[in-house]
Amino acid sequence: MTPAIEAGDLGKSYRGRWALRHASVSVPTGKVVGLVGANGAGKSTFLHLSVGLLAPSEGEIRVLGGRPGDGREQLAKVGMLAQDTPLYGSFTVADHLELGARLNPSWDSAAAEARIAKVGLDQKQKAAALSGGQRSQLALTLAIGKRPELLLLDEPVASLDPLARREFLQDLMELAADGLSIVLSSHLIGDVERVCDHLVVLVDGHVRLAGDIDDILGEHRVITAPRLRPDQPTDDEVIERTDTPRQTTLLVRGSGPVLDPTWTSTDVGLEEIVLAYMARPATTSPTLSSVGGVA
Amino acid sequence: MTWLAWRQLRTQAAVVAGALVVVVIALVVTRTHVVDVYSPSGDHELTGIYVWLRLLGTVLIGLPAAIGAFWGAPMIASELEGHTQRLAWTQSITRDRWLAVRLALTAAVSVAVVAIFAAVFTWWCAPLDATDVNRIAPANFAQRGVVAIGYTLFALALGVLLGAVIRRTLPAMAATLLAFLVARLAIQKLVRPHLVAATTLRTDPFSPGPRGAWTLSTRTVDAAGHQVSAQALENHLVKACHLTRATPDVDQALANCAHRLGFDNLTRAIPSSSFWQLQAAELVVFVGLAAIAAAATFWWIRHRAT
Numbered sequence: 295m296t297p298a299i300e301a302g303d304l305g306k307s308y309r310g311r312w313a314l315r316h317a318s319v320s321v322p323t324g325k326v327v328g329l330v331g332a333n334g335a336g337k338s339t340f341l342h343l344s345v346g347l348l349a350p351s352e353g354e355i356r357v358l359g360g361r362p363g364d365g366r367e368q369l370a371k372v373g374m375l376a377q378d379t380p381l382y383g384s385f386t387v388a389d390h391l392e393l394g395a396r397l398n399p400s401w402d403s404a405a406a407e408a409r410i411a412k413v414g415l416d417q418k419q420k421a422a423a424l425s426g427g428q429r430s431q432l433a434l435t436l437a438i439g440k441r442p443e444l445l446l447l448d449e450p451v452a453s454l455d456p457l458a459r460r461e462f463l464q465d466l467m468e469l470a471a472d473g474l475s476i477v478l479s480s481h482l483i484g485d486v487e488r489v490c491d492h493l494v495v496l497v498d499g500h501v502r503l504a505g506d507i508d509d510i511l512g513e514h515r516v517i518t519a520p521r522l523r524p525d526q527p528t529d530d531e532v533i534e535r536t537d538t539p540r541q542t543t544l545l546v547r548g549s550g551p552v553l554d555p556t557w558t559s560t561d562v563g564l565e566e567i568v569l570a571y572m573a574r575p576a577t578t579s580p581t582l583s584s585v586g587g588v589a
Numbered sequence: 590m591t592w593l594a595w596r597q598l599r600t601q602a603a604v605v606a607g608a609l610v611v612v613v614i615a616l617v618v619t620r621t622h623v624v625d626v627y628s629p630s631g632d633h634e635l636t637g638i639y640v641w642l643r644l645l646g647t648v649l650i651g652l653p654a655a656i657g658a659f660w661g662a663p664m665i666a667s668e669l670e671g672h673t674q675r676l677a678w679t680q681s682i683t684r685d686r687w688l689a690v691r692l693a694l695t696a697a698v699s700v701a702v703v704a705i706f707a708a709v710f711t712w713w714c715a716p717l718d719a720t721d722v723n724r725i726a727p728a729n730f731a732q733r734g735v736v737a738i739g740y741t742l743f744a745l746a747l748g749v750l751l752g753a754v755i756r757r758t759l760p761a762m763a764a765t766l767l768a769f770l771v772a773r774l775a776i777q778k779l780v781r782p783h784l785v786a787a788t789t790l791r792t793d794p795f796s797p798g799p800r801g802a803w804t805l806s807t808r809t810v811d812a813a814g815h816q817v818s819a820q821a822l823e824n825h826l827v828k829a830c831h832l833t834r835a836t837p838d839v840d841q842a843l844a845n846c847a848h849r850l851g852f853d854n855l856t857r858a859i860p861s862s863s864f865w866q867l868q869a870a871e872l873v874v875f876v877g878l879a880a881i882a883a884a885a886t887f888w889w890i891r892h893r894a895t
Contacts, residue, residue, distance in 0.1 A: 342675075342895065345679050346678075346679075347678060347679065348895050349892070363678075363683075363684075366681045366682060366683060367681075369679065369680065369681045369682065369683070370681035372679070373679075374675065374679035376672060376675035376676065376679070377672075378672060380672040380673045380674075380675050380676045381673070382597075382676075383671070385596070389596060392592065392596075393592075393593055393596075393680070396590065396592045397590060397680035397681060397682045398680055398681040399681060433676075436676070437679075440680070440681060
């Protein structure tokens with residue numbers, strides 16, 4: 295099956311500064327994918343590359359088998375809700391629906407109208423007068439009204455209050471249940487954990503971790519042991535190491551058996567795993583030898 | 590896409606169309622009086638409100654620059670500023686088509702407005718041009734005929750390009766005004782004199798030059814064909830014909846003396862009869878520049894804009 299997004303050594307630089315580099319990642323279809331990273335980690339760049347708003351500086355990216363932004367068929371397949379939900383301030387809600395209908399051959403007018411009615415938007419209201427939550431709902435309606443196969447959302451809930459956020463994420467889960475592939479970027483790991491089943495972690499423009507959330511949770515654990523020598527070997531890849539005078543705590547990836555009876559192994563939450571990856575120095579590659587001095 | 594382009598233009602287009610209607614009505618209603626004033630029995634001078642109406646020609650000169658700044662520069666810059674290009678360029682329509690439709694519609698509306706204005710104003714001025722006014726000289730040339738259409742297309746395309754490159758509306762508007770002004774004056778000074786053939790006329794010094802023509806240069810030569818400066822000519826004549834301050838009608842005496850000694854004025858000028866030829870040539874120049882700017886904009890938004 296064609297992946298939703300397939301990137302190979304993808305890079306994008308702005309005036310010599312790399313916003314994204316050596317990104318190789320395959321995003322499956324039919325899933326809700328969370329794109330997580332700090333501000334400036336390259337999330338927006340990755341999404342803009344995926345929809346064709348940006349062209350890669352190096353490497354290559356295929357979206358649903360095609361080159362992003364390459365012709366109307368490709369554009370029709372991908373819906374985009376950009377950051378800060380750009381809308382035309384002087385256009386009414388109805389104007390925006392008209393825009394969607396005029397510019398998208400596959401526009402589902404009935405569904406879009408129904409959606410606007412359901413979220414309680416007044417069609418005659420100008421976009422400039424809408425609240426953050428209403429803007430998001432209108433922009434989402436535009437993005438899904440064209441009936442895309444893949445929906446990209448750049449920080450869709452950042453400007454929403456908690457209630458609007460919950461409703462918005464609920465809507466996303468309903469869309470995913472209908473078989474739409476969704477990639478959403480966020481720096482709120484809690485939201486991602488609630489709605490996503492696949493995760494891509496970006497750190498300083500590099501892909502640090504990618505996989506199904508269930509697998510990620512299964513592969514990582516915390517090992518607590520009496521204080522270890524810095525060079526004491528472990529079977530697993532150490533993501534994060536904390537030493538106190540009495541004990542050593544390791545966040546490891548791998549499922550090797552814990553042989554030493556003085557060691558204990560516990561499960562670990564997604565947020566802790568993601569934060570550990572985000573905190574790793576950008577220059578190290580995720581190999582055993584380079585982490586925490588463990589040789 | 591035409592719907593979107595028109596939706597983004599319609600309010601301003603309506604205002605401009607309204608203003609145009611007022612101008613056209615004012616010119617149509619007042620033209621009979623202009624015909625009377627410039628008839629053989631008229632006094633050949635416009636007064637009162639008619640002085641102001643004639644100044645509409647200055648508005649016509651400024652209109653292309655205004656269209657470039659207010660319709661051209663914001664076309665892409667305001668989208669980039671408000672990030673709405675991320676909405677427009679992710680619909681099921683290519684960027685090329687988006688730009689082509691927006692450019693074409695705005696150009697069509699702009700050209701319609703300017704062409705109607707210029708045509709009616711040219712017609713209003715026809716009685717002046719037929720008798721008193723030199724329509725091919727730079728002061729009036731741009732207020733007549735078809736060149737304003739070329740200026741408009743170029744200013745618009747230049748504004749769109751600068752807006753795409755500069756990415757901010759206000760600086761792009763300012764840059765458009767400045768760049769258009771520089772280009773327009775540079776072409777008037779450096780290119781226009783070469784667009785059609787100039788003729789050289791030989792006249793007596795101190796006589797008025799060719800009437801109704803655009804004088805490019807004048808020089809005075811002696812009987813042997815050597816160029817002389819105005820000061821040298823006067824010194825020479827004063828000495829040769831024994832002229833003094835006391836000589837009656839000294840100007841006429843100077844002219845007679847110069848004629849007798851074989852001095853001539855050589856005037857390079859473009860005659861009034863070349864008016865439409867020059868209009869067409871300058872229109873072509875500006876339409877060509879507009880096409881270059883538009884092509885550069887297509888390249889830019891395909892390869893550089895985000």
